[in-house]
Structure formats: C-alpha cells, structure tokens
Amino acid sequence: MTVSMQIPGGAALPAWLPKNARLYLRHIEEGLSLRAIARDEGCHASTIMRKVRAFENRRDDPLVDEALTRLGRLVFGSGATVVQTQSQTEEGACPMTAPIRHASPKIVDQATLEREARRILRRLCEFGAVLAVAGELDKAAVLKGTVRTAVVDREVAEAFALKDWIAVKSVGRVTTYQITQAGRAALKRLLAEEQAARNAGLGDAANPFADQHRDVEDHELTDDQTGQPRRVRINLSESPLAILARRKDKDGRPFLSPDLVAAGERLREDFELAQIGPRVAQNWDRFLTAGDRGSFGSADALGGSSRARDRVAAALRDLGPGLGDVVLRCCCFLEGLEAVEKRMGWSARSGKIVLRIALQRLKRHYEETYGCQSPLIG
Template sequence: MQNNEAFTIPAWVPEGAQRYLAHTETGQSIRDIARSAGCHASTILRQIRRIETRRDDPLVDAALQSLAQAHFAGTPAAADSIFHVTQEETAAAKDEEFNREALRILRRLCETGAVLAVAEEMDKAVVVRDLGDGGTARTAVVDCRIAQALALKDWISCDNPGRISRYRISSSGRSALSQLIADDENKARARNEFGMSEAQTPFQSQFVQGNSVTAKSQRSRRIRYYAAESPLIALARRRDRDGKPFLDETLVAAGERLREDFELAQIGPQVAQNWDHFLTAGGRGSFGPESHGGQGASDARKRVEHALSDLGPGLSDVALRCCCYLEGLELAEKRMGWSARSGKIVLRIALQRLKRHYESQSERNRMIG
C-alpha cells in the first residue's frame, strides 16, 4: 500500500475527488480515509460513489486521469498541466491562473444561449452563443484542461455527452461566479485606490487591517452592473427612440472579434499581457514583444494592437475596457472622468469605427499583389 501523504493534490480539487483518488490510486481503505478526515466511513463511501458515477462525463474522466498521472503515477508526462504544481510555479500561482480563466469562461456561459462545446481529442474547447436567428457566434476559446477542472468542480454540466459534448453552467457554477466576481472586483479596487500592481495585492490586506474605515467602506460597496455578461450584450438589448436595438449584431460582432483576439493574445508563456499603454491615462508608448518575457499569440496581439491604434485615444480606452476587460459602463465612465450616461454613446462610436477597421482589413486581404 502506498502512503497517501507522499502525494500532494492541488487545493482547488474538490474534497470528494481528492478522497476518490486517495482510495483508487493509493489503495487507502475507506475507513482509513474517514479516520484521517474525522468523519464517518459512510460519508467517504458516498463521495467516492458519486465521483465514480460522474466518470461517464468525458471531461470529469479526463480530469481524474490527469490528476492521477500528475500526482500519483510519478511520471513527468503531465508536468505542463494545470493539475501539476512544479517548484517554479507555486500552488497559489496555479490557483490564480485557474480562477482567472474560470471567471472568463463562466461569464460567457451566463450569456443567453451560450454553451461550451468540447470535441473528442481536441486541445481546445469553445464557447458559442445562439444569436436567435439560426446563427451562432464564438465568444471564447478555452484550454481543455481548464474545462476539465470546471467539470470536476461541477461548475458546468453536460446532459448528453457525445463526440461533441455541450456543457452549460450549473447552479453551483453561478454561485462560484458570484464569488469570483467579488474577488476580482476587490483586486481591481485595490489596484485603483492603492496604486498597487496585481502581484502586490496580498499586501493590501495588511493595510486594510490597520484601517478599519477603509475595510468598512470596501465591504459596503457593491457591483452596480450585471458583471456576469459582456456590457455589449446588455447594451444590445436596449432600444433607441425608434425602437431599434442600441447596438446591432454587426457592432456586437466587431466587439466580440476584438475580445476574441484579446483572449487569444493572452495564451502563451506570459498569460497576462500589458495593454495599459492604450489607455489615455497610462501614456501611449510603443508596444512590442521585446517588452515582455513571453511572445504569446503574436498574430492575435498584433491584430489587437492595430485595431486599438486605429481607434485612437478615447475610443480605444472604452473599447479596451468594455470589450476586453468587460468593465461596466459606469465603472469605465468613472475611471475616465466622463459624465454619466456618456459612455454608451462613445462605445457605440468606437464599435462603428472598429467595424469599419475590420471591413477595411477584409478588403485589403482580398486584394491581389
């Protein structure tokens, strides 16, 4: 019998899955697991049976196999996986990466008609949204390892697994999304109010403990917009004076195209690129791959750079904040010092300009010579 203490499973793995792996991979008895966990053996048995029945889900089964290979088999085959924690990358860094990706994907899955499509033997999954007229739009691309983790945590579920499985956000996924949004808002507020970078945000808790007034004001603040969906989707449901949608499908598609390139640009050795030079308040210095440790998806990054440069100051600000960062209009107006309810007008102008930019790119690509 192997000693379970010799293996370390990431903290994000659900408790039931941890006990299931301890039982199946190390041969530890249910009574031993119950004794170390301080609960009844029947509780452990129910958890193990529940995980076993969920292995019909292809993502859950793949997640358990990856965890077993990375943490119990003693092989380096999954050393680059999210399920494996190396000495160079701490567990906290892995949890931060997972939470960031989970927030991005769950937000997209909260949109009306959105599903996560996963094909067999594919490294990537996509989130697609039904447009209501028979068409669909791809709104996000996600690594299958992240999708496996979401399924293992029961944040997404599939009613009919097959060659192409379609997952929807579950009730527990919506609850987790609310918590992730709150955590993300706290980090953004810390960067905005205390002038500290994301890597330094853990030190902000020490400052709050020494300032009860600041802590109280932070607890009292609430999100003033529905942050579970893109601001473009919310604006597309509004009507103008003539009863027409405030943003038509072509403008929403232009914003989604910018968002898709922005997300693709984050994939690479450096997960988070620095786009602050496109914000008016942050200066407009040059941008190039030499300023970063990782190349990322260079083609997608160049497309985003060209689109934002074509928009120019002001318009690129609101496009980057609302389309890419998914900031609400009220928050964007406050940070840019604009008057109330002016953001939606500037955003529509930015999307119109963005639409013309992509159309001109298409025309240029069709030219010969």
C-alpha cells in the first residue's frame, strides 16, 4: 500500500526571475501554447519559440534544471507527488534505503537574493575562486584553491544560475561554477545601490545601472598651481573622447569623426604602454602647461616602453601648449571636459571645440610621421 503526499503549491513566480524563464515555465509547466503566450506578449510565436528553446538548452546546467523543477513544483504543482511505502509511514524510513532529496518548498525573495549576491559574487570575483555544488548537499561553497571562503544555500545558487550570474566550469560529482560578466555587472550595480542608500541626500543621484558598466579607479595627479598631489576618479571603461564621439552636431553628424577618435585612442595606447613601471601619471606632468616640456629623462628612471614614450613626446611637442594639454588630459588622464576647461581657464563649452582642433592636428601628425598605418607596438 502506498500513500501520496502533495507538496503545497500556489506560490507566485519571484520578481527576480528572468523573463525568458517565465515564458519557458508558462509553456512547459502551465501548458500554454506558444501562440497563446505570443498573444499575451504581443509578439510573434516564433520569437517565443526561440526563447523557450534557448532556455530548454540551459537545463544541461544542474542548478538551472533544479531551479526550474523547484519553481514548477511550487508554483504550478507539477511533479509534486512523493510516494512513500506503508512501512515507511508507519515505522519511519527504511534503514537500508537512503533518503530521497527533494527541492525544499522555498523560493528565494528579492531581498535575500540581493544580500547574498553582494556577499557571494564578491568572493567569486577573486582570482581562482569557484562555486562548488555537490550531489545531495543543501549548501554550495565558494572555494579558492582548497580554502572555503563562503557558504550559500543551494536555492540561492540556483537563482544565480537562472539569472546567468554564474556559469558551469566543470561537471562531475562536484560541479563548479565561475562568475560571468553579467554577474560582475550585477555586483557593481548592487554595490552602487548599497552605497547610494548610505549616502541618500548627499551629492548627486546615483545611477546603479550605469555604474555596473563602469570600472572606476582612483588616480593621483599633481596640481599645476599648488604642486600638491590630488586624487581623481576616472572610469577606465570609457574615456571622455568616447562620450563626446556619440554626440551629434546640428546637422546630425557625429561631433567627432571615427578617424579623430582613432587618433586620440592611438595616443592613449602609447601613453598606457609608456606607463609600465613603478611610476605612473606623474611622469607626464612636465608636459603640461605649467611644467617644462623638455626631455623625459632616462628610460630606466621612468620605466615603461621607451618607443611609446618617444611617440607621445613627439606628438605633444608637435601639438604645442594648449592643444597638447587638452589631448593629454582628455585622452590619457581621462579627465572630463568641464574639469579641463576649469583648470585651463577656458570659457564653458569651449573645451570640445579645442579638443576637436587638437585631434585634427594629432591625426595630421600621425599621417605625416607614420603614414596611414599605425606603428608596430612592443
């Protein structure tokens, strides 16, 4: 004789669940046709079919498969029947039979997911760190070599996999996962939101979704007037040149043409090559308006690539004061145009015009010196 136990259902799909996963569950677990879902979504049935198939292929991932099974059981009641023998119900579990592991009747809420993401994803960003998930264990562990650095509930790890924050690295008795680019971006966004909550009412409003694409770093420069060091925060993922290149003039054309942007990036590439060594941006302060535009000194003292340093020196000498300053600050130091205008004593919104003139002159310098082809690096 057998007794059936029905796990309670009726839960709602969590707000954090990706849209494609919702579509997949509605089709597979709820039993709606692709055309019915397409009518609800206002798109073609073939679009829904591609999304459903794409998520079906992800079920090779053990955590994704478990997460979808868990949601199907709790929300739609699918596969929720657990069978026990009469002897097990009357006398307890059979000593010769291992207990059957079932997904726990719990769905991770948004607050828990975000809190655990800030803790676990930060650990996974460390070099060599992986998330290990083993067989019937209800916990997953972050390992760095043989050292366990964090532990997280299995259902939280499943949510990470559903949101594509982690991806399978190796499969076996113990499946390991590593953080993805989407996971790194999500961590940046969550940390920015946390910082914005702490600094509520102080300074400018934060934009966490923009912060997730930024790679902010503090650089130390020397002030031209006081000679004292000052710290500047820059976004390594995007230069002021790239931001200005997206703007349009009154005729609808890009304010900076692609060849001008390429000239500025070429200067920045040489600048970065020349910074290989213990000393960084301070090496170039002598080329600013308030400094001496003389020789660089020995390569051993300054470090970096001597050829790249010579190319930057030649370009700045050709541009001269003013034009050389603006390209150095905007293209190499990644300072914003407003900061450059203030430091140079220029009127507002004049910096972009000077920068375009400087880039035109820089482009001509490269063409006259090296021809149409970029010089080989190294």
